[in-house]
Amino acid sequence: MTARASAYRLLQGALRSRRAVDDSFDEAVTALEPRDRAFVRLLVATCLRRLGQIDDILKRFVTDPPPPAEDALRIGATQALFLDTPVHAAVSTTVELVKRKGQDRLVGLVNAVMRKVAGDGKAVLADQDEARLNTPAWLLDRWTAAFGDAAARAIAGAHLFEPPLDLTTKTDDMPVAGATRLPTGTWRLATGGRIEDIAGFKEGAWWIQDAAAALPAKILLGALGGDRRVIDLCAAPGGKTAQLAAAGCKVTAIDLSKPRMALLKDNLKRLDLPAETVVADVKNWKPPTLVDGVLLDAPCSATGTIRRHPDLPYIKRAEDFARFPEIQSALLANAATMVKPGGVLVYSVCALEPAEGEGVIDAFLAANPTWRRRKIAPGVIGDQSEFLTANGDLRTLPSMWAEHGGLDGFYAALLTRAD
Numbered sequence: 001m002t003a004r005a006s007a008y009r010l011l012q013g014a015l016r017s018r019r020a021v022d023d024s025f026d027e028a029v030t031a032l033e034p035r036d037r038a039f040v041r042l043l044v045a046t047c048l049r050r051l052g053q054i055d056d057i058l059k060r061f062v063t064d065p066p067p068p069a070e071d072a073l074r075i076g077a078t079q080a081l082f083l084d085t086p087v088h089a090a091v092s093t094t095v096e097l098v099k100r101k102g103q104d105r106l107v108g109l110v111n112a113v114m115r116k117v118a119g120d121g122k123a124v125l126a127d128q129d130e131a132r133l134n135t136p137a138w139l140l141d142r143w144t145a146a147f148g149d150a151a152a153r154a155i156a157g158a159h160l161f162e163p164p165l166d167l168t169t170k171t172d173d174m175p176v177a178g179a180t181r182l183p184t185g186t187w188r189l190a191t192g193g194r195i196e197d198i199a200g201f202k203e204g205a206w207w208i209q210d211a212a213a214a215l216p217a218k219i220l221l222g223a224l225g226g227d228r229r230v231i232d233l234c235a236a237p238g239g240k241t242a243q244l245a246a247a248g249c250k251v252t253a254i255d256l257s258k259p260r261m262a263l264l265k266d267n268l269k270r271l272d273l274p275a276e277t278v279v280a281d282v283k284n285w286k287p288p289t290l291v292d293g294v295l296l297d298a299p300c301s302a303t304g305t306i307r308r309h310p311d312l313p314y315i316k317r318a319e320d321f322a323r324f325p326e327i328q329s330a331l332l333a334n335a336a337t338m339v340k341p342g343g344v345l346v347y348s349v350c351a352l353e354p355a356e357g358e359g360v361i362d363a364f365l366a367a368n369p370t371w372r373r374r375k376i377a378p379g380v381i382g383d384q385s386e387f388l389t390a391n392g393d394l395r396t397l398p399s400m401w402a403e404h405g406g407l408d409g410f411y412a413a414l415l416t417r418a419d
């Protein structure tokens with residue numbers, strides 16, 4: 001299968017069957033060389049990031065194309081409009097794609113539309129409203145309600161670009177030539193390549209973790225007393241477990257998913273970091289003894305990670321999000337029973353939805369008067385006060401840190417048990 005045919009298959013899976021690109025990627029690219037795999041990833045991601053603009057241009061040249069032609073044209077238009085593929089190559093590979101799919105009857109249509117897109121499409125780009133076109137209205141409306149029009153547009157704008165690769169290191173050493181250190185301590189590489197080929201992978205010197213995803217564990221570490229026994233809830237694949245273990249904590253990591261826990265164990269093995277692991281449901285699991293610190297990185301809508309997962313707006317619906325606050329509240333209620341009097345709990349989600357962040361915390365505090373919100377100290381997050389809300393919670397948005405290349409959207413609250 002050619003790279004474009006793999007990209008076509010992944011795009012179809014996301015748009016027509018709501019299948020996550022990450023879940024089907026390995027299977028779709030097995031026959032390809034590493035360089036072609038990287039091209040497939042870029043092609044599909046760019047197509048999904050710019051889908052609204054691409055469809056807006058296609059509809060100027062064709063009305064209701066059959067699905068196979070529409071998806072092939074989307075792959076072709078992505079190359080012609082956004083990846084600087086020469087016109088003749090963008091046209092001929094798209095025609096080839098429909099032929100390979102046994103859709104010879106569509107060759108004439110695809111050829112004619114691709115010529116128009118490649119010829120006249122770029123001129124249209126300048127006048128398009130990128131934020132509105134490339135974000136499903138139900139999502140943009142939610143962000144506008146939560147953060148205001150300008151911030152919602154800035155969030156949408158941040159999703160248009162490939163994110164950098166962020167690494168957390170076991171020690172302070174630079175993990176690899178060319179990495180830059182962000183104010184919060186994360187190391188950043190402009191481009192990825194094959195993860196296994198980056199220096200220090202085999203030696204377990206670092207693990208991949210977005211700069212924002214590294215903050216909840218830093219917040220817990222900054223609030224811990226002398227007792228370094230901690231429980232990491234919803235822990236797999238283990239980015240935060242590794243941070244806590246590398247900082248010298250005695251960690252118990254809990255996750256419901258056996259396969260994801262196996263991944264966590266593999267990751268800790270590569271990193272040579274210790275942790276006790278338990279496969280269990282955080283809604284009702286109880287520790288043998290109460291601990292000083294608990295981190296709950298709850299399952300969520302993951303809308304803060306769209307720049308890394310541009311398929312998310314197309315594989316999720318608004319209704320899919322509605323169930324999260326109830327689940328998160330149930331997990332938080334049980335997590336709180338694991339903490340000693342005077343101990344601390346960090347709740348985090350990679351969701352932009354306030355209902356999954358502040359909403360869950362405000363409801364918990366209203367129902368549990370022995371618990372208090374503690375303001376997060378700017379010092380534990382590299383003095384990045386712009387990440388803190390008036391309440392002292394963490395709220396990063398993908399539009400922040402534009403000068404560094406952005407970061408994922410995350411929410412975290414630091415709570416303390418009074419008695």
Ligand SMILES: C[S@@+](CC[C@H](N)C(=O)[O-])C[C@H]1O[C@@H](n2cnc3c(N)ncnc32)[C@H](O)[C@@H]1O
Pocket residue numbers: 233234235236237238239240241254255256257260280281282283297298299300
């Ligand atoms: C956001 S991910 C965690 C990421 C992880 N903390 C890290 O830093 O690498 C959420 C995790 O919650 C787990 N999960 C979902 N529901 C759960 C439950 N009821 N009990 C335990 N784990 C659960 C999922 O299997 C998933 O691994």
